[in-house]
Amino acid sequence: MHIELQGLAKRYGPISAVEDLTLSLAPGRVTGFVGANGAGKSTTMRMLLGLTRPDAGNATFDGKTYAELRDPLRTVGAMVDPNVFHPGRTGRNALRVIARAAQIPDSQVDHVLALVGLVGAAQRRVGGYSMGMRQRLALASALLGDPGAVVLDEPANGLDPQGVHWLRGLIRELAAQGRTVFVSSHLLAELAQTIDDVVVIAQGRLIIHEPMAALLGRAHGGSLEAVFLHLTSTTPVGSPPGNLKDRP
């Protein structure tokens, strides 16, 4: 499934959260979405998912906006926040509620609970879950519909090292199955091990969008973190990054 963002823009009063953002994400690849706090990552993802209305432009999945999708959960799996579950509901019931709305059978709920390793905690109330468990539950909700595209906002937050390792494997597996994976993260070292392409934004504008290998190649052995810091500290918004080695 192709994800396209075309001239996407959003302002909050005088502040431009996202400005003329155009991206094209291909199936079978993991695209990392990085930017400083307030760079516009979450706003972009929310516009992509129809949770926030863009002031200009549009975001589509195979040509359809999220609101136009016939079966949204079977098309796009999304994780926008781990704290999106009623604390008084059990983990299984939290997923059953979502599944019921999308006519997904309860057997799929049990399947994704097993996939994220929460079978043992399925009958416990979400209020008693650790941050990492809520993160896994949010991931399970994203995978409920066996979607062709997966959009994950900071999925590694709160996960322990084993959890991060597991998440890396899961994301790679999703892409290997031909799904389009769009993932934002602050954990750049971790992200670098997972993604095929990287998108960097600053002040709501696109700084760079290219394959990781090409980016690191031009950085002559630099890490994603070093490249990111370099780009976001020296690149005037909107200008091409050029050869990273030549920069001061």
Place this chain on the structure above:
Amino acid sequence: MISLISAEVLKIRTTRLPGVTIVVVLAIAAALPMLYAAASGTGDLEPLNSASLTDMLAAPSRLAGGGVLLIGLLLAAGEFRHRTVFTTRLAEPRPLRVLAAKLAAMTLTGLTAGMALDLVTAGVGSAVIAHNGVAVEPLAHGFPRVALLVPLVLAAHGVIGVAVGALLRSTTAAIGVVLMWAFVVEGVVPMVFRAPEMATWLPRGAIHDLLSAQPATQVSLGTAGALIVGYAAALVAAAALLDYRREV
């Protein structure tokens, strides 16, 4: 749409508060006929008679209405408190369909709670009246009318609860506004203006007229019913308009 309504009903069933509220209301409804019988004939209260069954049926309806209203408020405003609105909107991006599903779910809940209230109150009330040697006349004294209207009135409470919750998007604010309306607007304003007849045109007065053993005094039953439907429709229209225009 049926799957969305089913999901909303599942939300109600999978948290504790709605169930506890209904059980408490039914327990109080079961106790009230006994208290009524014990108090009848004392002070200003008439001795127990055949018409008492209708009064017993109507007596807990205000409390039950408050309970169903609370469930409706929590179903709508609780989505924002617990941020479950994100998963709800990802499953169904069209907000008006979500609102319609919540209204339908609370209509069903109100009707079910009302029928349960009818059964409990009529059953216990008939037993209490018969035990006191008074003839039980369930087809007289307005009993069939009140028995029919209690579920409808509770359904209206559920609809109003959802509408207020969707309008305010805050459980605290919604409960505060409802309490202020009940105690200040309905309780104090008619006294301040020295116009007690004003209360008849407010929701609580209209409900009182509908559920009285003796039919309405100030307005006809049809007018009282139309008033309640009108208040509910106005609130639903306002909620729908704002829900459509506002972002999550």
